[in-house]
Amino acid sequence: MKQIQDVYSKNNLPIKVVQFGEGRLLRALIEPAFQKAVNEKRFEGSVAIVKPTGRGNLASFQQQNCLYTVVLRGKQGGKALDEAFPITCVDRAVNPYEDFEAFLALARLPELEFVISNTTEAGIVLDPEDRFDAAPPHSFPGKLTRFLYERYQYSKGSEKCGLTILPTELIERNGDRLKDCVLRLAEIWNLEQPFCTWIEKTCLFCSTLVDRIVSGCSQEELPSLWERFGYRDELVTVGEPFGMWAIEAPEQVSVRLPIDGPGSPAFFVRDLTPWKQRKVRILNGGHTAMVPASFLAGKNLVRECMDDPAIQRFLTKTEEEEIVPYVPLPHKDALEFSHEIEQRFANPFLDHQLLDICVNSFAKWKERILPSVLDSYRVGKLPRRLIFSFAALLAFYTKAEEKEGELFGQRGDQFYRLHESPRILALVKESSGLSADAYVKAVLRESGLFEELETLPQFAYLAAADLQRIREQGAAAAMAAVTESRNEQ
Incomplete structure (x- = not known):
């Protein structure tokens, strides 16, 4: 049987999104929102995945050229739905524990505009023992702070290189709390004040909320799905039709991030x-x-x-x-x-x-x-x-x-x-x-x-x-x- 990479190829668009996390929720909700916008030529960018922890590996992503299939099934509008579609908007998957330089290189990409994360409720937590010189820092806020500092240094503090950060962890005011962790780590690490000013002036931390029940796929069911697809895919991701990604952000973000609209789970709100x-x-x-x-x-x-x-x-x-x-x-x-x-x-x-x-x-x-x-x-x-x-x-x-x-x-x-x-x-x-x-x-x-x-x-x-x-x-x-x-x- 063919492999998914024998059937589909990546979009090969410039990386505009770095995503901390490779879990099923991101694969079944966030990537489909970008994929739809890419397919409709409303968003011309791709996603780079960063592994946020040292557990496990990204072998399946690398073997499949970062391609995978989403299956949504259940009831929608009172009717049964069972649809499958490929995700081709992921450009690469980087493990900073194996290649720290590749991780830092993402921060230097001139087209980069957005950072997304899902590291569970325990991910956005300040670890005052985390270290700037670790490769990589242990915590997710530590990795993000190091990432932003690399971008700040490489761009010489350019206001044009600020990023919009969209955490999806299910905690209250996730954007505000992540920003607080980053600024406190910058202080703990004695990073220069102009860096903190750069974050305050050019980086926007938006609180968001996600909702889609994602179950994954059992090993017993995989062969029948492969038969249906006509190819093997070790990253098949199964979820329900209902999906929601609510983003609390000013209007300029929705203009730069046109991933909402009919059929998309993403939408922008004034108050989350x-x-x-x-x-x-x-x-x-x-x-x-x-x-x-x-x-x-x-x-x-x-x-x-x-x-x-x-x-x-x-x-x-x-x-x-x-x-x-x-x-x-x-x-x-x-x-x-x-x-x-x-x-x-x-x-x-x-x-x-x-x-x-x-x-x-x-x-x-x-x-x-x-x-x-x-x-x-x-x-x-x-x-x-x-x-x-x-x-x-x-x-x-x-x-x-x-x-x-x-x-x-x-x-x-x-x-x-x-x-x-x-x-x-x-x-x-x-x-x-x-x-x-x-x-x-x-x-x-x-x-x-x-x-x-x-x-x-x-x-x-x-x-x-x-x-x-x-x-x-x-x-x-x-x-x-x-x-x-x-x-x-």
Whole structure:
């Protein structure tokens, strides 16, 4: 069978976009937005991918000449949709851990205008121990600061060489927070003040919000897709038809970045707040509230959760009683969106792995669920199911085994790797074997994420009780027990 590079070729346009991250969301949402604009000759540029971490490699991208196929399937406008199309707008993929000079060379490209990132919620974090002279710096903000400094030096501080940065990480005001990390690192690294001035005057950090459920593709399904395509593709990316990339930016950005319009997931807004609250709290919050317990209860896919009446009821009651009431939108609109979300979760065409959703779940719980918990307490309500979700998070992040420096949890006979920041993994290693009460208190006290929860009445007590019930009775029984709880303090 032919390879994808035997059938398609790259667009070979000048690189105007550097993208930190090579994950499925970027491949299924961001690249299609650029591809559509390139196909319609509205945007004449290509994308260069930069690997943001030292884990894994870019072998598949390099072997396939950075070509891959996107498959979107599900329902759109009440009709079944199953479409496939190639992505040909990626020019190259650079691993700075293997070729640091190639990474810096991207910063010197005269046509470069935009930087995009998706490094998970844990990616936009200031690491004061990061080093300017590392090749590359460890953190994503460190890499970006070094990248911008290279461009600043090469251009001799030219105002024409400033960049527009569009982070897509699911954190509040991602553009503002990334800019703050960059400027603070510049200060920590004692970089000259004119560089900071150059960033302030010529670089624009825009907050954005993305939404598309992307499941990837199982190894079992790949041969049938290859048969359909007529070629092999190791990077096939499968997602749902619904897509959203909301960009809060001044008008001049939309003029230089014409990737919006009919059929595109991208659009520009004046204020991202209502879109952010709706998506992060209802969709992502629903995921994070449901998934750890569901995995421990034996489920592997999101749609399997929706096929289980007990889990679906837990999700519905959590959304309707503990999340939707506190989203700053008309109640009817927020409630309708939550019902749409449940239909999207049940998409029979998507194999959305629960373990993928669980990556970096401590930061996700803080961003997606903590605001709803605090809002519930402010009005005298006890968000009983969200408290349970915190216990389920800790149950999922319980060390069962350690191999070659990696921590693994256990579900029955299955061991699964725990993906988190080094600080959280050290805390899990030290405390997850303690009593339920001690583990909950250790996380609240030492994680650096949940200080607000320590003073909330009954939170630690109930979370510890839920964790103990999960340990003794299993996640399914514990979830069922808490589903019908009343939300009164």
